[in-house]
Amino acid sequence: MRFTSRVEFTIRQSLTEDEDAAVLSRLMHESVHGVGVRGYSAEELAAWSPSPRDPESARERFAGQHIWLAEDVDGPCAFMTLKGSGYLDFAYALPRAAGRGAASAIYAALESWARANKLATLTSDISLVARPFFEKRGWRVLRQQDNDVRGVNLVNFRMEKHLEPPGAM
Secondary structure, eight states: OOOEEEEEESEEESOOOHHHHHHHHHHHHHHHHHHHGTOOOHHHHHHHSOOOOOHHHHHHTTTOOOEEEEEEEEEEEEEEEEESSSSSEEEEEOOOTTTTTTTHHHHHHHHHHHHHHHHOEEEEEEETEEHHHHHHHTOOEEEEEEEEEEEEEEEEEEEEEEEETTTTT
């Protein structure tokens, strides 16, 4: 299924994690270092993502998840993943896509899918940088979390959003 956003992004759901694993791994790493500077130090970014995952590790990490990928004229530029339990595991955008509607388009497709599949709640561990994006979409902070990653403390937030059943508004 393909969606075209109001801007210039095409959103597609990944057919298999194998076909896109290396692309997603690279995109995630570039996003951490290109967009993450808005909320994290160089030391924190290096701990968070010292390098892109190798292809096998990436395939294993994305296995079994629903993946939405935004592409612009230059190729893949943002993605989000959702586990069947309603856990949003990954949400990343390259600097060229940040603030231009790619993540909004992906999120709309992801939430629409979650509602259609009768998920009652979405949860995630959200970065300092992504927190405002999710709060604008009705997510609420449950708690701040301190995570030891390679000996460096990384702050993020456990967040959730309760989904109203279709037609319940």
